[in-house]
Amino acid sequence: MPPIRTSKSSKTPPEGFDDLEDMLLEFANKMKDAGNAPHEGKRKNEATWEIFKISHQRSRYIYDLYYNKEAISKELYNYLLKNNYADAMLIAKWKKQGYEKLCCLRCIQAKENNFNATCICRVPKARLGTEQQTVECVSCGCRGCASGD
């Protein structure tokens, strides 16, 4: 969660930040909405899924801008990471082969699971077997983030 920027604490962000500002603001608003959304009718785990989702989307947005679209400078990218606009640890995973679409870091923490295995969302769709029901992982609601899918 990026800190709230007040005019008092503002250090001028690097050049090019204006271009992204709208999208970042949109993400911030979505995040606010997700935080304020009622949890009635949701399962215990489900409450945080939306937060994870938006956080993931925002990280992906910045990752894409820097690595795929080459739209932002390294300076600005570092600024965004430093200010927690994107999850640097998650992005670090995305750079690794096999983790290109990783949904969240908890899903690859094998030790947190019963059988010391990664989350169900890491299993490629092809290997899930015949049952067609949608899989939603407990930690972040991911429906599958295997690279091959």
Add this chain to the structure above:
Amino acid sequence: MASFNLPNCPPNPGSFNRPPPPRPPMLAPGWTEHKAPTGHSYYYNAATKTSTYTRPVAPTPAPAPFAAGPTPGPYPAPGPYPSFSQPPGGYYGGQFNQQQFPNQQFPPPQQQFGHDQNRGRGWMGRGGRFGNQRQHRQKPEEKPDRPKSKRTIPGATPWVLVKTKLGRTFVHNTETKVSLWKVPEDVQAVIDTMPPEDEATKELKAKKKLASDTDGLKQEVSEPRGIKRLAPAALETEGKDGTGAADINEEEEDEEDEEGEEEEEGSEDEHDAHGNKRLKTGEAVEFTEDDVAWQLEAMAEEYGFEEDDFEEGEDMIAEDNINSFKEMLDDYKINPYSTWDAEMPRIVEDNRYVLVTTTKRRKDVFTEWCKDRIAEIKAEKAKQKKVDPKISFWAFLKENASAKLYWPEFKRKFKKVSEMKDTKLADKEKEKMYRDYISHMKISESLRENDLKKLLRSNSELSRLTSLEDLPESILIDVRYVTSPEKIRDAIIKDHLATLSEAPMNEAEKKAKEELERKARAIRDREAAVRKDQWRLRGEEQRAKDMLKEEEALIERAKIVSKRGLLGHIIKKEDEGEEGGKPSGPDGGGLP
């Protein structure tokens, strides 16, 4: 849409031979009873061109069903069959490949079915054809039956023998537009004597090619053709009486057709025996992959297609499609800094959206486009002159700043204004500018005028050619320029500019001038140092002189001997020693 209907009730080929059950001839006048190969009987009114399953009852006995005694030429039931509406019992809708048939009941037989003469002259396009074929291969049993090829019957001119895809045959009268599963007897007799398909058609083909070269242009334009494919052993008839009869509604007679008929007549006799044998077997033709391949090859030859013409398609189209997809993105002014998910709803309605087929591919194209677009934007920005954010903030201060407000108050008051939110200027910078502005506005106008003059004098970027509009930034962002009284500011600047040289000093001149200045300063410094030295030396000299004088005076005094003689000196010395060695004045010796 034109519907091209087979005879009204052509069901599965197996049931062809079933004889119609007897019926009491109690039909209303004008109605004829017909038998569907399924065994249903239905009723057709030639006058109203309607058909029905329910028996139209009339007091008078109905005319005999036409199957009983057909005459050659126009069939008992005159006029076109009711083939547009779904006929009773007919399970061929008008749904297949309608675009390939003209919008009347029936296309001319020659063009539809004469694979030999007309093939390759008016296909809708190979995409459509291949598409159909593929579909056909996948689920052949679901496809409704359709006419596939046709032959003219040499002995019975208006009748043509039509073969369907499922291998059934029917006859069609091109003049009366009547199609019948049941072949009239006299026609059947002729059919029985016809040569088998292949040889006849091959000869026909050669002939027709020549003919079509000369006069086939008209049909080419107007007639889209419905041939799917043709096998070498294409037209076979189930020639038994009353088995396979079908109906096609045709509307045009083709001249080429006539030629074909004549041609065929010649070859009729040779193949007579063979033809009969084939006809009697009545077997359906199986289309194998080879047949299809042969067919395609023949098409390609006719068109002059190369092998790769068929393969080429996809990539080329994809390229074009991607370009139009990008154009669409341009048209909608999509923000390249946005995400696919955010922008997708805006473009999804556009026709060009589907040009790129999969969403994954679309995303890729979108990313690619964003990359290019951002690069463009960056290049544009680099071209533009950078404007110091201070200039706009000065303008903002000029309008809003007042001495009555301290900075925090001012900030609070204008915190929603875009200039105050602008992050290019740090907050501290803004505060400093505000304070500067306020403090400068407090001093008198004449002093501010002098400040401006000083500023102009100190600036080296100005020249006589500088106009008021393009003053250098170094001046524009200076508080002395901003706070100078507006009324006389331009005049002062103009005056100053008039005194300047043509061009602002360039680098070399600047250096030379600096060098000169440096030298002058060095000389000045040296002089000052020398002067100081001299002054110090003079002081020392003076002091030395003084000391010398003193000593001389002492000696002078010593020389003066009073009445007491030398004793006086001694006593005096002692007194002086007691008093702390104070030198006594020259006259002091004579006192005590």
